[in-house]
Amino acid sequence: MSAFFLKERDLVAFLNKLAKTTRVVAPVAKRGRFVFAEIGSAAEVRLDYDVTILPPKKVFFPPAQRIVTFDAESVSDCIDPVETVLFGVHFYDVKGIDMTDLLFRERNADRDYLAQREATTIVASSVQSVSPRAFWGSIGSSVKPKGHDAFLTKVDGGYVLEIVTDKGTALFAKAGFREATSEEIAAAKRANADRMTECAETLPYDSDAVAAKVRDAFSDEALWDELSNDCFSCGSCNTVCPTCYCFDVRDAWNLDQTSGTRTRYWDACLTREFAAITQPGGHSENFRAHHSARFRHRFMRKAAYLNDKLGGPACTGCGRCSAACTADIADPVRVITAIMERAS
Incomplete structure (x- = not known):
């Protein structure tokens, strides 16, 4: 080099x-x-x-x-x-x-x-x-x-x-x-x-230990209700995240009704619409209807589900989600620390 x-x-x-x-x-x-x-x-x-x-x-x-x-x-x-x-x-x-x-x-x-x-x-x-x-x-x-x-x-x-x-x-x-x-x-x-020593916030836990504790906390409904209580489901944390990659696809038809354009847009798993689906017969279902389930899913993805694939957490520590969150509850340091302390 x-x-x-x-x-x-x-x-x-x-x-x-x-x-x-x-x-x-x-x-x-x-x-x-x-x-x-x-x-x-x-x-x-x-x-x-x-x-x-x-x-x-x-x-x-x-x-x-x-x-x-x-x-x-x-x-x-x-x-x-x-x-x-x-x-x-x-x-x-x-x-x-x-x-x-x-x-x-x-x-x-x-x-x-x-x-x-x-x-x-x-x-x-x-x-x-x-x-x-x-x-x-x-x-x-x-x-x-x-x-x-x-x-x-x-x-x-x-x-x-x-x-x-x-x-x-x-x-x-x-x-x-x-x-x-x-x-x-x-x-x-x-x-x-x-x-590397100048960040005001720290997350001093081993990523494998965090992944295990986060998985163990999946069924702790009271914990996720508490952590997500003020969530507006706005999706700002998703929008600014460097590792979020979900998208929605939409078709826009021209006036001739025979031609058009297919465009993909960033999507956000914290929004209520993200998990809404239409079933046969026109019935609708939302498999994460409550904001606590969506909040939990975000941290499961970032701290546990993707660890094996990425070799570490799907989080870079940039702090964008913390700064963008209107309710100031998206900070991974706050959430992971709460999980680790509750589990210890």
């Missing part, structure tokens, strides 16, 4: 040149918060952000995505990947992307997701500001981030750029950055290690 050193002005020049020829998506400021958005110049980029409103999975899995168009004679897919550089992704979101990569690749691989994923080069960056609800320093620490093509770490005087894949090599091949010294590489490692 090669490593380079660059000053701030070098990074600015590189991004300005890149943005002229390539779609670059990076963290930018928006109304006092941060979002991933397409940039036109380096001046827009904010590598000092704490956390973005939505995770960068939206680059490959947009909130609304046309899948096919159809008419009376044919069906055509809408796969149209655009070469993209996704720049400035924090390591916890790299973990989230790695998880959705696995989930969208297994069994019947999702061509729409994978087409844009494979057309994207990911440049991760070090955390410079820690979100007040983050707990990524204490969750899934044994699961190393992977899936990025290069990693940029802020150090004194500039940045250390580590190249991880051939994609990363190709992106920076003509940048002209000098090789990093061993001291600069060591400084980058220290900076990233030190940042």
Whole structure:
């Protein structure tokens, strides 16, 4: 793995040149918060952000995505990947992307997701500001981030750029950055290690122990009623989560009533409609009619059901769900701690 050193002005020049020829998506400021958005110049980029409103999975899995168009004679897919550089992704979101990569690749691989994923080069960056609800320093620490093509770490005087894949090599091949010294590489490692201790919230439990206790708590109705009592079933925690991947599919017909478009939209298992089904004869049923059942399902998925498949919890510790929850009850630290303390 090669490593380079660059000053701030070098990074600015590189991004300005890149943005002229390539779609670059990076963290930018928006109304006092941060979002991933397409940039036109380096001046827009904010590598000092704490956390973005939505995770960068939206680059490959947009909130609304046309899948096919159809008419009376044919069906055509809408796969149209655009070469993209996704720049400035924090390591916890790299973990989230790695998880959705696995989930969208297994069994019947999702061509729409994978087409844009494979057309994207990911440049991760070090955390410079820690979100007040983050707990990524204490969750899934044994699961190393992977899936990025290069990693940029802020150090004194500039940045250390580590190249991880051939994609990363190709992106920076003509940048002209000098090789990093061993001291600069060591400084980058220290900076990233030190940042891991700065989260205000912690979840100091082994993931296997958590998975077992969460499963054991499944039938504790009183516990789930208590934990979810103030839930509005709004689904905000699902919407901002980097590892939620459920979607709904809807057809929209044109006025000719013979052609139309099929689009998929992000769905949310906390909403009442998510588990509503229609049975033969037109009868309806909701197999998670109460909000406590939906709340429980979310934590079963994140903390237990997906552990074996992902090698750890389906949670990155980003803290987005905690910040987005109107009732302030979605915090995984609060919920998991309550389960662990009740079970002990």
